[in-house]
Amino acid sequence: MIKQDFPTLTETEIEENIELIDEYYSQNLDYVVLDKIAKKEDEYAGKFAARSKTCVYKKIISIKWGFVRATYAMVLASTRASTSAGNYYPDSYGSYYGYAGGGGTDTRGDAYRHILWNALLADYYFTFSSKNPRIAFAKAVADANEECNDNNPVDSEAMDYHNNAIGRKIWSDNTSYRKTWFGWIYGLNTPSTSRIKDLVRNAVNKRSCFIVKKARSTIFPNNQITSDRSAPQIKAKIDATHPNTAVYFSGTIAPSSWERNIIRYDYSNCGYGGNYGNCPKIIYGNKRIEKVPCYKL
Structure with missing residues (x-):
């Protein structure tokens, strides 16, 4: 594609100017996305309008991220992560910000939603050949979401920050660079959305850790403590958990696997x-x- 769009550039010149080329494609993507939105106005108009009034949107939208690219990534990632969490974890406390299901609050479904959301934010935010801006964008959106949520308890906030980082790492670890046989980078090999969902479900169901907060419950292993833990105590346990291990402290514990x-x-x-x-x-x-x-x- 670069050769077609810049036929006069040699491979050396492409390599030397890859950041400018990346910016060229990023800016032109705005027109592509706007055209897509125009063709599906009924589907996207309400979502974009609702999103534009939020605290997170106001914090994140700037010339740095690009109006259309950022909005497109935020709307799709949020919608699909919440819908997917509701599909996989339907019994986790109903809805989440208007999305059916949503995975609940502080549960495995909540962990899944946040991990998937961050992975999709990075995946849907377009750059041509660089992972770093995508990861930085996903982190900026996720951090803004926590900063805007004044009512989030410290343990819920710690859980979100922890799981958000796992989502960005999952996307990064499974995204490779396309290289010429000279070793020059000319693009990214990104995982499919279904592949990302599989990776996130595996992280939540097989490599997560339930932090016990409530005592004397019928849900294992809550009956092993005599009193409830405070939010700061749960936050301390989350902070001490391995950064690759998803965490949650409400709902049911993940089933054993074979x-x-x-x-x-x-x-x-x-x-x-x-x-x-x-x-x-x-x-x-x-x-x-x-x-x-x-x-x-």
Whole structure:
């Protein structure tokens, strides 16, 4: 695409001016998005109008982020994250800011929504060949959301900040640079929305940790403490949790899962002329291992 749009530039000149080229595509995307909005006016008009009045929108919209690009990313990421959380976690306290389901508050569904939201913010905010502006934009929006929410308790705020960062990391870890055989960067390989959702669900259902806050409940493991924990105490436990581990402290704990037992790795086909796409080969055993969900008392 760059070669088609800039036929007079050599590959060296493209590499040297990639930031300017990136800005060119980012600015021109505004016209593409505006055209898309115009064709689906009924679908987007209400969402854009509602979003433009919010504190978060007023904090984030600037020349730096671009009016159309930022609005488009914010509306789609928020809508799809909330809808997806409601679909996957429908029993988590009903709606969230008008979206059906929404995943609830301080629950696994809430963790899923925030992680997915940040990953989608980075994914939907367009840059041609750089990850850093996308991640910076997602962080700016997520931070503004917390700054604007004066009623959020300190433990809920800590949970949101913690899970937001995981979402941005998931997107970054699964987005690679497109390079020429000279090693020059000319674009990004971004994951699909469905792939992002799978990664986020895996993070929440298999690698999350339930911080126990309420005592003497019928929900395991709340019956192991004698008194409720304060919001500052929960915040301290969240802050001490590994940055790659999603956290939540309300609703139900993630169910246990089963994983096949790996006996060994077979390297016999990894030598010269071997099948490198399948090296090493994983040898599984017949017995599956139960993965017990994490919790902190």
